[in-house]
Amino acid sequence: MLKKIGIGILVLIIFVMMLVFTSSNPGFVDLDLFFLTVRPSVALAFSVTFVIGWAFGLLCTTVFILRLVSERRQLRRALRNSESEVSSLRNLPIADAD
Numbered sequence: 001m002l003k004k005i006g007i008g009i010l011v012l013i014i015f016v017m018m019l020v021f022t023s024s025n026p027g028f029v030d031l032d033l034f035f036l037t038v039r040p041s042v043a044l045a046f047s048v049t050f051v052i053g054w055a056f057g058l059l060c061t062t063v064f065i066l067r068l069v070s071e072r073r074q075l076r077r078a079l080r081n082s083e084s085e086v087s088s089l090r091n092l093p094i095a096d097a098d
């Protein structure tokens with residue numbers, strides 16, 4: 001519960017900082033995209049950049065989590081195999097040492 005409140009406060013602080021920044025910079029910026037030149041407002045340029053960065057971070061995190069889930073599945077399978085092997089070895093009769 002405390003973690004969710006902290007994340008909410010952090011998002012609110014970032015949003016307020018974005019509003020203050022964009023209200024103090026009302027101008028336009030030229031973006032040359034090699035094949036196209038656009039002239040968005042500073043607020044729009046920063047907002048789009050923020051959203052693209054957030055989406056890229058989310059994509060990278062998703063790929064990392066999927067790799068961890070796959071590795072965890074493989075490790076569980078190996079553990080099950082090892083446990084069944086140990087169980088079958090415990091059930092074997094002990095040979096007498098003469």
